[in-house]
Amino acid sequence: xxxxxxxxxxxxxxxxxxxxxxxxxxxxxxxxxxxxxxxxxxxxxxxxxxxxxxxxxxxxxxxxxxxxxxxxxxxxxxxxxxxxxxxxxxxxxxxxxxxxxxxxxxxxxxxxxxxxxxxxxxxxxxxxxxxxxxxxxxxxxxxxxxxxxxxxxxxxxxxxxxxxxxxxxxxxxxxxxxxxxxxxxxxxxxxxxxxxxxxxxxxxxxxxxxxxxxxxxxxxxxxxxxxxxxxxxxxxxxxxxxxxxxxxxxxxxxxxxxxxxxxxxxxxxxxxxxxxxxxxxxxxxxxxxxxxxxxxx
Amino acid sequence: xxxxxxxxxxxxxxxxxxxxxxxxxxxxxxxxxxxxxxxxxxxxxxxxxxxxxxxxxxxxxxxxxxxxxxxxxxxxxxxxxxxxxxxxxxxxxxxxxxxxxxxxxxxxxxxxxxxxxxxxxxxxxxxxxxxxxxxxxxxxxxxxxxxxxxxxxxxxxxxxxxxxxxxxxxxxxxxxxxxxxxxxxxxxxxxxxxxxxxxxxxxxxxxxxxxxxxxxxxxxxxxxxxxxxxxxxxxxxxxxxxxxxxxxxxxxxxxxxxxxxxxxxxxxxxxxxxxxxxxxxxxxxxxxxxxxxxxxxxxxxxxxxxxxxxxxxxxxxxxxxxxxxxxxxxxxxxxxxxxxxxxxxxxxxxxxxxxxxxxxxxxxxxxxxxxxxxxxxxxxxxxxxxxxxx
Numbered sequence: 001x002x003x004x005x006x007x008x009x010x011x012x013x014x015x016x017x018x019x020x021x022x023x024x025x026x027x028x029x030x031x032x033x034x035x036x037x038x039x040x041x042x043x044x045x046x047x048x049x050x051x052x053x054x055x056x057x058x059x060x061x062x063x064x065x066x067x068x069x070x071x072x073x074x075x076x077x078x079x080x081x082x083x084x085x086x087x088x089x090x091x092x093x094x095x096x097x098x099x100x101x102x103x104x105x106x107x108x109x110x111x112x113x114x115x116x117x118x119x120x121x122x123x124x125x126x127x128x129x130x131x132x133x134x135x136x137x138x139x140x141x142x143x144x145x146x147x148x149x150x151x152x153x154x155x156x157x158x159x160x161x162x163x164x165x166x167x168x169x170x171x172x173x174x175x176x177x178x179x180x181x182x183x184x185x186x187x188x189x190x191x192x193x194x195x196x197x198x199x200x201x202x203x204x205x206x207x208x209x210x211x212x213x214x215x216x217x218x219x220x221x222x223x224x225x226x227x228x229x230x231x232x233x234x235x236x237x238x239x240x241x242x243x244x245x246x247x248x249x250x251x252x253x254x255x256x257x258x259x260x261x262x263x264x265x266x267x268x269x270x271x272x273x274x275x276x277x278x279x280x281x282x283x284x285x286x287x288x289x290x291x292x293x294x295x296x297x
Numbered sequence: 298x299x300x301x302x303x304x305x306x307x308x309x310x311x312x313x314x315x316x317x318x319x320x321x322x323x324x325x326x327x328x329x330x331x332x333x334x335x336x337x338x339x340x341x342x343x344x345x346x347x348x349x350x351x352x353x354x355x356x357x358x359x360x361x362x363x364x365x366x367x368x369x370x371x372x373x374x375x376x377x378x379x380x381x382x383x384x385x386x387x388x389x390x391x392x393x394x395x396x397x398x399x400x401x402x403x404x405x406x407x408x409x410x411x412x413x414x415x416x417x418x419x420x421x422x423x424x425x426x427x428x429x430x431x432x433x434x435x436x437x438x439x440x441x442x443x444x445x446x447x448x449x450x451x452x453x454x455x456x457x458x459x460x461x462x463x464x465x466x467x468x469x470x471x472x473x474x475x476x477x478x479x480x481x482x483x484x485x486x487x488x489x490x491x492x493x494x495x496x497x498x499x500x501x502x503x504x505x506x507x508x509x510x511x512x513x514x515x516x517x518x519x520x521x522x523x524x525x526x527x528x529x530x531x532x533x534x535x536x537x538x539x540x541x542x543x544x545x546x547x548x549x550x551x552x553x554x555x556x557x558x559x560x561x562x563x564x565x566x567x568x569x570x571x572x573x574x575x576x577x578x579x580x581x582x583x584x585x586x587x588x589x590x591x592x593x594x595x596x597x598x599x600x601x602x603x604x605x606x607x608x609x610x611x612x613x614x615x616x617x618x619x620x621x622x623x624x625x626x627x628x629x630x631x632x633x634x635x636x637x638x639x640x641x642x643x644x645x646x647x648x649x650x651x652x653x654x655x656x657x658x659x660x661x662x663x664x665x666x667x668x669x670x671x672x673x674x675x676x677x678x679x680x681x682x683x684x685x686x687x
Contacts, residue, residue, distance in 0.1 A: 007520045007521055007524065008521075010518075010520070011520070011521075014518075116349065121350070121353030121354075122353060122354045122569070123569060125572040125573055129575060134552075141553060141554060143552070212517055216518065216545060217545070217548065217573055217575065218541060218544060218545055220351070222350070222351065222515065223515070225515070226513075226515045257521055258524075260521075261521035261522055261524070261525050262521065262524060262525055262528075265509075265510060265511070265525060266510045266511045266512050266513075266521070267483065267510075267511035269513070269521065269522075270513060
């Protein structure tokens with residue numbers, strides 16, 4: 001039981017990190033950024049490239065080198081997100097919703113197969129792997145590295161919460177999500193704030209990518225696809241457009257999968273988890289925290 | 298949602314295939330007189346193999362193996378003076394991409410198909426080749442579903458799922474396993490082997506089945522599945538899917554404290570499995586596998602030729618693809634024509650043709666009479682032969 005909870009929490013924190021970017025972008029410009037999962041993939045690959053270049057230095061430094069790489073990757077994927085927004089989405093700002101959605105699917109393919117051209121179609125294995133140091137807590141096997149990764153995820157989420165609720169940029173973001181036109185009249189540089197939102201969301205996804213690469217070890221150019229889908233689901237469960245909702249949705253989805261597998265078997269897991277999604281959409285279309293519609297970011 | 302995920306990824310594959318099609322327009326234009334004659338002109342072979350997608354690593358192994366055979370036969374004057382040509386298309390381990398690629402090969406007028414790796418992607422191509430009267434010699438795909446439709450043009454030169462299940466069962470008994478956990482990835486190939494093995498385990502006497510778990514391919518975290526399979530306290534776990542998930546599952550099994558035996562099926566035999574799992578986790582992992590170049594006695598010269606030509610080492614299914622081309626050439630030679638029906642009769646009449654896996658004679662179902670599965674084990678950073686199961 002504790003093992004199931006911990007497994008759900010661990011996977012859920014990855015889902016949550018990626019779901020945040022989904023949710024923020026949707027909250028602010030009502031765009032389902034299907035390329036968001038692929039930013040996660042790009043992050044994993046940039047991290048792989050950096051660690052490979054650092055070679056033996058990275059292997060000996062272990063967790064510390066990962067932290068350094070994590071920061072660089074967040075900056076890099078953040079910039080990728082900026083570019084994506086500038087190239088693929090900003091020119092379509094006034095276009096019908098459907099056009100932007102299709103552009104997002106196109107951007108997703110461009111990132112996937114662009115990475116395939118650069119890194120090749122074969123899966124790669126991370127040079128620095130996290131494993132070992134098992135603790136037994138209430139009958140569950142927990143590794144120190146897992147705790148470390150969940151800790152990083154929590155720190156990032158707390159940081160984001162502060163950024164959105166406690167800074168000027170955050171206030172601008174919340175204002176735009178309520179009414180972009182009025183925000184513009186109030187002197188907010190809407191394009192700049194939207195770009196910053198993309199930067200933050202993409203940086204979080206990139207962080208999740210490096211963490212997944214270092215923990216699970218295998219990365220490939222299609223890894224962002226399923227992750228994107230899961231993150232989207234998590235965002236919807238939590239209430240899309242809502243930051244705390246995305247965190248909660250990620251954890252909920254992780255738990256649903258963990259318990260679904262234990263109770264019904266692996267082949268029923270997705271039926272169980274996505275059945276819940278349908279239930280949510282029917283009974284509570286705004287998600288768990290969806291009532292806070294006035295404060296979407 | 299899971300299914301729509303698949304659909305979108307198929308769309309991706311389809312798009313990729315379309316791009317390929319567009320890029321090779323020249324081939325389509327010249328297809329008008331492609332099948333004008335069945336007893337002169339080049340003998341056109343076509344191969345579907347994954348060059349992109351999750352199993353993209355296998356594509357070059359198969360393509361090069363086939364190309365080596367084509368070049369060797371052509372160097373000796375071809376088949377009755379007719380040169381062989383080989384056209385390779387990407388199946389991407391994806392039903393939609395495979396269908397598009399098969400149609401492309403048929404349009405290009407191929408005489409014999411010598412491809413097929415992922416069973417799930419090969420299945421939908423059967424009716425396409427059957428309708429065009431193209432005999433298929435399938436070197437790698439081995440789900441029983443491929444021959445269950447009893448299409449006269451389908452021949453398999455890899456062992457079937459049934460034969461692989463038999464080999465797995467034999468090895469579990471030899472290892473004195475008592476409780477066996479089965480894990481598959483919900484694809485045709487994987488489920489086939491798992492179900493065959495499950496059927497054998499359910500028969501009386503040890504070993505018994507402790508659980509059967511299906512995972513979703515393409516994810517990273519299988520801890521929930523690992524938990525579920527370990528609930529049955531297995532002392533032997535058989536993974537019947539491909540190597541990417543296999544590596545992760547082995548690692549996560551070991552991290553959960555499982556220290557019993559693990560065995561994987563032939564789709565997981567790739568050195569990447571070991572690096573994904575981590576070398577220390579993968580040590581002692583068994584595999585049911587048909588012959589690979591490394592495990593065939595006397596294949597050193599062949600390996601050297603291959604390396605010299607392609608500047609890369611051969612891998613899984615290089616030899617089977619090489620054999621598929623040789624077998625196709627032999628059948629065309631015996632038939633004296635590339636007419637589909639004549640080639641099919643010639644293939645059915647093959648008796649004792651030497652392949653890497655031994656002398657070949659097809660069963661009435663067009664499968665190998667003897668599976669030729671053997672047991673490999675991970676030692677160091679590669680798979681070594683453990684037991685030929687003869």
